[in-house]
Amino acid sequence: MSTPAPPSNRFERRRAATRQALVGAARRILAESGDTSVSIQMIAEQADVGFGSFYNHFASKDALFDEAVLDALEEYGRAIDERLEGVDDPAERIAFGVRLSVSMAGTHPETMQVLRHQGLAHIQSDRGLSPRALDDLRTGAAIGRFSFASPEIALAALGGSLLALLHMRSTRPTADSDDDARAMAEAMLRMLGIPPDEAHTIASRPLPVRD
Amino acid sequence: MSTPAPPSNRFERRRAATRQALVGAARRILAESGDTSVSIQMIAEQADVGFGSFYNHFASKDALFDEAVLDALEEYGRAIDERLEGVDDPAERIAFGVRLSVSMAGTHPETMQVLRHQGLAHIQSDRGLSPRALDDLRTGAAIGRFSFASPEIALAALGGSLLALLHMRSTRPTADSDDDARAMAEAMLRMLGIPPDEAHTIASRPLPVRD
DNA sequence: ATTATCTATAGATCTATAGATAATGC
DNA sequence: ATTATCTATAGATCTATAGATAATGC
Helix, strand or coil: CCCCCCCCHHHHHHHHHHHHHHHHHHHHHHCCCCCCCHHHHHHHHHCCCHHHHHHHCCCCCHHHHHHHHHHHHHHHHHHHHHCCCCCCHHHHHHHHHHHHHHHHHHHHHHHHHHHHHHHHHCCCCCCCHHHHHHHHHHHHHHHHCCCCCCHHHEEEHHHHHHHHCCCCHHCCCCCCCCHHHHHHHHHHHHHHCEEEEEHHHHHHHHCCCCC | CCCCCCCHHHHHHHHHHHHHHHHHHHHHHHHHHHCCCCCCCHHHHHHHHCCCHHHCCCCCCHHHHHHHHHHHHHHHHHHHHHCCCCCCCCCHHHHHHHHHHHHHHHHHHHHHHHHHHHHHHCCCCCCCHHHHHHHHHHHHHCCCCCCCCHHHHHHHHHHHHHHHHHHHHHHHCCHHHHHHHHHHHHHHHHHHCCCCCHHHHCCCCCCCCCC
């Protein structure tokens, strides 16, 4: 169910390709301007798909844009999972998660711009970074590494801070993105109750490399 | 300049009233749905203003919505200033600022809903909470009370966390808003380098009362 | 006399659908 | 034979403006 069944025949593959072209166009539009008032005609044109085909797949513009955001969230979540595989310490996972997200703004600009525009509404989503971070927060609290009033508050602080950083960097890029990301990761660890010197150490560790 | 000159005659007062009716309608629309694709016709109707009058005041919908956001930011900033008058400790100002903002979601729902929808784009604005918080952050760092990599990062964490909390509470309201706000204020003080027990104490102090 | 507001409307979209065309399943 | 896509278009908006109406300045 989470992985859609691979299309069994050419019909379904063609249908899936058209749908994905529309989703891709919607993602590009969300990333570039965040402006969802663009016409369905323009979307279809961007997707290089006949105008009428739109209604074969989506009942409305909103339905398409909703799916486009979910699509970006899924991609984001998978990428984070891959890079955090084998990292066990919740504090390290949180710090790396922040820094990987900022680095993805460079490597996956479209995905992260979509989330920058739409992420605040999805901080409690069960896709993307949120469910993973929530796990880490709960684990960290259970083993006495973190302290906070509630995981939800901690998640709001974490997600909101990350989005604000992505936004800031996207409007006023500074020199080294990982400098900012390390500083934010350190701030988040302190927020979670990690002693300042340890927060600094953990936030400074080299990022796990891609497999 | 910051306070617009009081309208000198009836013409200007009427003109200002029409303009403010449009801004008010835009604020209500931004607060309720955040959907700026509503037609100019609907906006004029909401404002109880003739359709053509719109163009007497604004060249486009975007121009109106931009002003509506600035208007909400100004109101927010003034309200915060009033309540924080006489509070000198930067840590206390930051903690109260967070808690007052959450409480304003109850007392000034429209204003805060506008900012919830549009705030992320204005975290570096020179209106609203940001310039005030930035002052407090710099002062706190100067007197050795705060420690952080840069005021901009700290501001991003503060503003993003607050917006995420407002968002969370607006979609899933919990029992006591000041409980959440105190927890967030405490988290923010720890993030800024205040020792955990002191952060807890400061975040628990009674809010300054309105004059 | 001057200025703002309002009403009416032309022209430009935009959405949703119907019907024709093209591609694949069996 | 079935299904998806594409083209064309009707009808419903929506924007921007022109010109009439109402209110105030001096």
